[in-house]
Amino acid sequence: MPDFELGDALTAEQRAFLDTHGFIRFKGFAGRDTVRSLIEEVEDIDRRLVREGRTHVNGVPLLFGVRKDGSRYIQRMVFASLFGERLGAFLRDDRFRAVLDVAGPGYRIAERERDGLVINHYRHEEGSTYQRLGWHTDSLRDVFYLEKPRRYLNVGFYLDDSPLSKGGVRLLPSSHEQGLFSMLTRKAYFLDHRPDPEEYALEAEAGDLTIHDGRIWHRVAQATATGDASQRRVMYLPLMTGPLKPKHEGSPTPLYFRLKRLAGY
Template sequence: MNYEYTKFDLGRTITAEQQEFFNANGFIHFKNFIKPETVKDVIEASLTVQQEWLKNKTIKVNGVPVKYGKDLDGSDIVQRFAFINQHHPVFSELSQDPRLNILLNLIGPHARLGTEEKDGMVLNHYVNGAQSKFTQMGWHTDGLRDIFHGQRLNPMLNVGIHLSSLKPENGGLRLLAGTHKQSLYQMLFRKKYFLDNKADHKEIAIIPEAGDLTIHDGRLWHRVAQSSVIGETSRRRVIYLPIIAGKYEPKHEHSPTAFYQRFAELVK
C-alpha cells in the first residue's frame, strides 16, 4: 500500500501541474480547504439534521434511502445522509463555496456541481463498534450508476471534504490510480463490485487531515477500508459532492429509488 503522493494547495485556478497530476492518476488531494472551526460547525449541523430525521423517522430523501446505524453507546445515528445540503443552511452554504467552481475545470466545459442530482451532497459517518454495520465499503466505481440507468458514461468527479484527521489504521478511502483510463470491460469486471473488500498491493491510501479536500474520477476503482481500531478513535466523517456533466436530471421528493439503491448497505 502506498501512502506517499503529492498534496497541493488550491488557489484561484487549477495549475498545469495539478491538471497533469489529476489526468495521470484520476485523483488529487488539496490541503486545508476548510478551517477547523468550519469543520466543527459542519459536524454540529449534521447532528441537528440527524436529530430531525430520527424524530421524523425519515426513510428516504428524494428517493435515496437514509442509512441508519448504532453509535458506540447503542443509540441510533444516521450513517449516510443524502442531499444534506437541502436540510441545513451550513451545508447549503458549503455547497455554494465559490472555490468549488474552480474544480469544474478538471472536467471542462458544461460541468456543474450536482447539488440537486445523483444523491446531492452526501455525508458519511463511520464508526467501528460492537453494533456497527457501516464500517467499510467494497471495491467499486461511481460510474456504474450511469450504466445501471442505461445511460452512456458521462464525466463525473466525486469531491470529498474530510471532517476527520486519519491515520492509516483508521481506514478510509483507498484507490487504484490510473484506472479511470481503463476499458469498459475492466470497469465492469476488474473487481467484484462491493463484495471484494481485500486490499490491493497497488492501492493508494488517502490519509487526510480534517478540512482537506480530495477529488477522484468516477471511473476510478476505489473502496472504503475498515478501521483496524475500535471505539471513538475509529470515528470518521466525510462529505461527498458530485461534479457532473451531461443531461440535467434533478431529483425531488417524488423521485423513485434507483435499482442499485435498494441494496442500501452497499451504496456510497
C-alpha cells in the first residue's frame, strides 16, 4: 500500500484508492506525544468504568478481559469520547473535515450514535476474551436496525504499533462493491476465522489513521505474539448520514449484539 498522508483534503489518487479497494491508510496522522496522551486518558476511563461496575453504555455492552491478578479491564469500550476531554478534542481535529468530505454530503462523526467512539483492546493471553474477530461487514448492523445497508466509513486510529505478529485487520479488497446477497452470505458472520487467499493484511504504526468502507468483508487475526507484546489498541469512530439518532442510558441493547454473543464475543 502507498504511504499516503492526510492533508486538508483527500487527493484524487487517495479518493480513487479508497473507492477502488474499500480501505486506505494515512501514515503519521498524530505524533507519539498525542498518542501517549490519549492512551493515558483511555486507561483512566477504563479504570473508572470498571470501578463503577458498568456493563453497558447507552445500551451497548462493554467487553471485559481479566488480568493474571484477577482484575478486570475493558477490551471493547464504547462511547469513549463521552468520558474524556482529550478524546473529545481529538475528534474535533480539523483534518477530520477531509474525511467527512470524502464520505459525502451530510456526513457527521457519530459520537453519540450507534456505538460512538469504540476502542478495541486486543491481547493474546489467558483471560483475554477479545483475541480475534471473525469475518464480518460493519453494514450488517443496518439490517438489524431495519435499515437498508448503505455506504458509510469507519475511521480507525492506532494507539499501538500493529505489525503482523500482533495479528490485526485482514480485508478482502473491493468486496464493498458486492450486492446484498453476497454481503449476507459470503462468510459465516463472526464464526469463520479462516484466512482467505485474497485477503490483505493491514499493518500500521501508532498514530496512523485508516478508513474502511463499512460494507467490506474483514476480520481480525489472532496475534502470534503473547502478553504485552500482543497488545493492540485501535480507536474507531463511524461516520454517519441521515436522521440523527443519538443513544442514551435508556437505549435498548441492539439485537446485533446477540449475534456476536452467540459467536463468543
